[in-house]
Amino acid sequence: MLLMKRLLCLLASLCLSLHADMSVSTDFEGGNAEVVKLNQTTKTLRIRPELHEGRGWPCWWYFQLDGLQLGERITLEVEAQTKPFREKQVLAAAWCQPKHAWLSTDGETWSPSDEGTRTKDKVMIYQIQVAAPQMRVAWGPPFVPADAERLLAEIAKRLPESQRFELAKTRHGHAVNGIRIGDANAPHQVWIGARHHAWETGGSQVGRGFIRWYASEEAKALRNQTCLHYIPIMDVDNVVLGAGGKEAEPRDHNRDWADVPIYPEVAAAQGMISDIHRKRGLDAYIDLHNPGANDPVFFFGPFAFERMSGIQQRNYSRWLELASAHITTPRPVEPKYRYANYVTTEEERGRMSSGWVRNHTGDFTISVTLETGWNSPLMSVEGYSNIGAGLGRTLRDYLAENPRQH
Numbered sequence: 001m002l003l004m005k006r007l008l009c010l011l012a013s014l015c016l017s018l019h020a021d022m023s024v025s026t027d028f029e030g031g032n033a034e035v036v037k038l039n040q041t042t043k044t045l046r047i048r049p050e051l052h053e054g055r056g057w058p059c060w061w062y063f064q065l066d067g068l069q070l071g072e073r074i075t076l077e078v079e080a081q082t083k084p085f086r087e088k089q090v091l092a093a094a095w096c097q098p099k100h101a102w103l104s105t106d107g108e109t110w111s112p113s114d115e116g117t118r119t120k121d122k123v124m125i126y127q128i129q130v131a132a133p134q135m136r137v138a139w140g141p142p143f144v145p146a147d148a149e150r151l152l153a154e155i156a157k158r159l160p161e162s163q164r165f166e167l168a169k170t171r172h173g174h175a176v177n178g179i180r181i182g183d184a185n186a187p188h189q190v191w192i193g194a195r196h197h198a199w200e201t202g203g204s205q206v207g208r209g210f211i212r213w214y215a216s217e218e219a220k221a222l223r224n225q226t227c228l229h230y231i232p233i234m235d236v237d238n239v240v241l242g243a244g245g246k247e248a249e250p251r252d253h254n255r256d257w258a259d260v261p262i263y264p265e266v267a268a269a270q271g272m273i274s275d276i277h278r279k280r281g282l283d284a285y286i287d288l289h290n291p292g293a294n295d296p297v298f299f300f301g302p303f304a305f306e307r308m309s310g311i312q313q314r315n316y317s318r319w320l321e322l323a324s325a326h327i328t329t330p331r332p333v334e335p336k337y338r339y340a341n342y343v344t345t346e347e348e349r350g351r352m353s354s355g356w357v358r359n360h361t362g363d364f365t366i367s368v369t370l371e372t373g374w375n376s377p378l379m380s381v382e383g384y385s386n387i388g389a390g391l392g393r394t395l396r397d398y399l400a401e402n403p404r405q406h
């Protein structure tokens with residue numbers, strides 16, 4: 001009897017210790033973490049973003065923890081990838097070390113951890129309070145193809161007149177999907193999309209806020225006058241892989257808008273935009289990015305803005321005035337354009353999506369990128385979403401004034 005008791009005790013403690021083991025997995029869309037060390041006793045996990053060679057910046061990380069005990073505290077340490085991502089360039093640690101790690105117990109709602117602390121040797125340390133046996137932890141609120149699929153299905157259901165389409169199959173066979181809302185011959189034509197840079201998930205979060213607003217009652221009059229094309233994720237291959245995408249080899253998606261693009265989805269977008277412009281004229285092209293840690297919300301405008309005159313100058317100016325009135329929360333949009341002056345040659349400027357669209361459309365077309373920063377708990381799913389709704393209201397008022405009239 002005593003022996004039996006002892007055996008049971010032993011079994012129970014074995015089970016407990018087995019049960020208490022924490023494990024890390026990344027085998028899902030967007031998953032990325034190279035485990036540097038994992039101490040089961042102190043519950044300390046150190047990771048770095050895994051490098052996918054030739055696939056751009058190693059900055060994004062996203063993983064699942066299993067075997068967690070309610071009430072315990074995990075220490076997450078994040079260090080930079082030490083291998084070069086391109087030639088001899090090694091990415092600075094700050095890009096993979098947001099102030100807050102983002103946590104989810106259901107994979108859908110995301111909240112920031114307490115603010116991390118950065119050590120002298122450039123390791124970011126976050127304390128994570130366990131809220132469920134299984135948790136997901138990420139660099140920022142993720143947005144992967146499964147989210148895009150859910151969103152497109154939701155919008156298609158709400159607006160039965162809309163039409164889902166496959167823009168292209170990527171080089172790795174993934175579908176790049178979009179939705180068209182409105183009559184192809186509508187008086188106004190708009191193209192909006194996100195994730196030319198795979199890790200810039202906030203761009204897709206803004207896009208989701210925008211398209212949900214666009215499908216709402218408030219946007220009904222706008223929808224009646226407009227044909228909108230919306231692409232939630234451009235660089236699907238790198239998003240699936242959890243790779244950064246930016247500065248991929250030989251060039252990333254937002255430098256691929258050349259005469260002969262490398263990526264089928266870029267070629268397909270060029271084809272569709274050219275068609276739209278030829279048939280009905282394109283009013284607005286809006287590309288959503290999310291690059292700078294502490295950037296405000298702002299638009300990159302056309303390099304030649306200062307030298308513009310007439311209808312071009314009027315439209316770009318008016319766009320920004322209206323954006324200032326409508327994009328106010330969680331941070332107001334800057335009332336002046338910025339310019340991507342770090343891109344120095346005309347040739348490279350022409351290979352950026354916004355530049356290509358400017359060079360292939362009309363004098364009434366505006367082509368802008370909306371940039372949001374990420375290093376703040378304000379830049380949450382809800383925060384980005386509010387910016388997207390503000391963008392929608394900007395578009396509504398802008399088109400209502402008919403930017404085509406001279």
Ligand SMILES: [Zn+2]
Nearest residue numbers: 197289290291
């Ligand atoms: Zn970008």
